[in-house]
Amino acid sequence: MKRLTVIGTGYLGATHAACMAELGFEVLGIDVLPDRIERLAAGDLPFYEPGLPEVLRRNLENGRLRFTTSYEEIAEFGDVHFVCVGTPQKPGEYAADVSYVDASITALAPLLTRECLVVGKSTVPVGTATRVAELLTRLAPSPEVELAWNPEFLREGYAVQDTLRPDRLVIGVRSERAENVLREVYARQLADGVPLVVTDFATSELVKVSANAFLATKISFINAMAEVCEATGADVTKLSQALAHDDRIGGRFLGPGLGFGGGCLPKDIRAFMARAGELGVDQALSFLREVDAINIRRRIRMVDLARVLLGGSFRGRKVCVLGAAFKPNSDDVRDSPALDVAAEIRLQGGDVTVYDPQALDNARKAQPSLGFGNSALEAAAGADVVLLLTEWREFRDLDPEVLGAQVHMRNIVDGRNALHPEQWRAAGWTYRALGRP
Known part of the structure; x- marks a missing residue:
C-alpha cells in the first residue's frame, strides 16, 4: 500500500490526513508551524469540525497517522505527496496568493530522489498546475517525479463524510501512471x-472554482x-x-438570507474573476461582480432592518447578535456575514x-471590540433587538417566551429565515426578516 504525506495541516490538510489514515494508509502530515504540529500530534484539533477529532485520535493511537516539521522526513517516507496549503486572497487584490x-514545492522537490507522485489539492487559479509541474521537473533529482491535480470539495461541517464518501472525484493527470496511482489511493471510494x-x-483546476461560482450565483440570485x-x-x-x-432549478442553495461567507466561496469567486482578467476573458465572468455585490448588500440591509426597528439609531441601544461563524457546524469566522453586521x-x-x-474564541480575536x-x-x-445571523439548531429551537423574558424589547430580525414568524409574533415579538413582509 502506498504511503502518503500531506503538506499543510490547516482545515483541508488535517482533514485529508486523518481521513486517509482512516482508510488504512500510513500518513505523515507536515506543517511549518511547530505549535500546530504539536497540537495535532497530541490529538488536539485546532478548529471545530464534527466527527474529525475522533478520526484524528483513533489513527494517532493505531499508529497510521503521524506529524512532523521535516521535509526530509516526508520525502523519504512518502510515495504520494498531497499539497493542501492555503491560497488566500491577496491583500488589496482579488487574486489568489499561491x-x-x-514554497511547499520548492522545499519538497529537491529532496525527491525516487519515483513518487505529487498531488495538488489546493484551490488555485487555472494554469497553476502547469507552472508547478515545470517547477517540480526542474528541481527534483529523480526523473520519475510527476504532478497530478485533485481538487477538494469539502463542506465545513461535513468534511469527514466528504472525504470518505465524496460525491465525485476529479483528477487532472498527464500519464496513465499518475492515473493508476490515484485510482489505487481512492480504490475504496x-x-x-x-x-x-x-x-x-x-479542467481539474476549473472544476472547483466553477462549482463555487455557480453556488455563489444561486445564493445571490435568491x-x-x-x-x-x-x-x-x-x-x-x-x-x-x-x-x-x-427540477431544473432545485431547492439546494436557494435559501434566502444574509448570504455567504467563509474562507472559500468569497475569495474563490474573486480569484476566478482576477484570473479571467489575466486571461483576457474577464467579460465572461463579469456577472460574478454583481453576485459579490448582492452578497455584500444583504449585510447592509440587515443593519438597516435592525436600525429601523430601533427608531433610526443604534446609539444607547443594546443589540444581541446570535451567531459569529459564517455557517452552523463551524467555528470559521473568515468573511463572516454575522461578524460583519x-x-x-x-x-x-x-x-x-x-x-x-x-x-x-475566533470571533474575539477577529473583533475584540465587541461584547460576548x-x-x-x-x-x-x-x-432592544435580537439578530439571528447564523442558523445554529440551538437558535432555531429557541423558545420565544423564554428569550422574551430576558430582553428589554421583543424585537427580532431573522437574518437566515430560520424561525417561524407566526410563533414569534404570537409571543409578542416584532419580527422582521430579509425578503419577507
Missing part, C-alpha cells in the same frame, strides 16, 4: 461507486429576489419554495453582545 503552494472524472490540469420581494411586499421564502419544485452596528454606536456555540456572552440568554439580557 506563494504557499510554490471507487469501489463504493463514487464517480471519477479523469481530465487535464486546466437574495436578489429578496430585494425585489421587499420592494413589492412579496415573501421570498414562498418564492423559493415554489422555485424549488422545478455585528461590527458595523458597533461602529454605529450600538452596544453589541455576540454569542455563538463554537466560534467565540456565554449563552444565547446571557447575550440577550436587556437587549
Whole structure:
C-alpha cells in the first residue's frame, strides 16, 4: 500500500490526513508551524469540525497517522505527496496568493530522489498546475517525479463524510501512471461507486472554482429576489419554495438570507474573476461582480432592518447578535456575514453582545471590540433587538417566551429565515426578516 504525506495541516490538510489514515494508509502530515504540529500530534484539533477529532485520535493511537516539521522526513517516507496549503486572497487584490503552494514545492522537490507522485489539492487559479509541474521537473533529482491535480470539495461541517464518501472525484493527470496511482489511493471510494472524472490540469483546476461560482450565483440570485420581494411586499421564502419544485432549478442553495461567507466561496469567486482578467476573458465572468455585490448588500440591509426597528439609531441601544461563524457546524469566522453586521452596528454606536456555540474564541480575536456572552440568554439580557445571523439548531429551537423574558424589547430580525414568524409574533415579538413582509 502506498504511503502518503500531506503538506499543510490547516482545515483541508488535517482533514485529508486523518481521513486517509482512516482508510488504512500510513500518513505523515507536515506543517511549518511547530505549535500546530504539536497540537495535532497530541490529538488536539485546532478548529471545530464534527466527527474529525475522533478520526484524528483513533489513527494517532493505531499508529497510521503521524506529524512532523521535516521535509526530509516526508520525502523519504512518502510515495504520494498531497499539497493542501492555503491560497488566500491577496491583500488589496482579488487574486489568489499561491506563494504557499510554490514554497511547499520548492522545499519538497529537491529532496525527491525516487519515483513518487505529487498531488495538488489546493484551490488555485487555472494554469497553476502547469507552472508547478515545470517547477517540480526542474528541481527534483529523480526523473520519475510527476504532478497530478485533485481538487477538494469539502463542506465545513461535513468534511469527514466528504472525504470518505465524496460525491465525485476529479483528477487532472498527464500519464496513465499518475492515473493508476490515484485510482489505487481512492480504490475504496471507487469501489463504493463514487464517480471519477479523469481530465487535464486546466479542467481539474476549473472544476472547483466553477462549482463555487455557480453556488455563489444561486445564493445571490435568491437574495436578489429578496430585494425585489421587499420592494413589492412579496415573501421570498414562498418564492423559493415554489422555485424549488422545478427540477431544473432545485431547492439546494436557494435559501434566502444574509448570504455567504467563509474562507472559500468569497475569495474563490474573486480569484476566478482576477484570473479571467489575466486571461483576457474577464467579460465572461463579469456577472460574478454583481453576485459579490448582492452578497455584500444583504449585510447592509440587515443593519438597516435592525436600525429601523430601533427608531433610526443604534446609539444607547443594546443589540444581541446570535451567531459569529459564517455557517452552523463551524467555528470559521473568515468573511463572516454575522461578524460583519455585528461590527458595523458597533461602529454605529450600538452596544453589541455576540454569542455563538463554537466560534467565540475566533470571533474575539477577529473583533475584540465587541461584547460576548456565554449563552444565547446571557447575550440577550436587556437587549432592544435580537439578530439571528447564523442558523445554529440551538437558535432555531429557541423558545420565544423564554428569550422574551430576558430582553428589554421583543424585537427580532431573522437574518437566515430560520424561525417561524407566526410563533414569534404570537409571543409578542416584532419580527422582521430579509425578503419577507
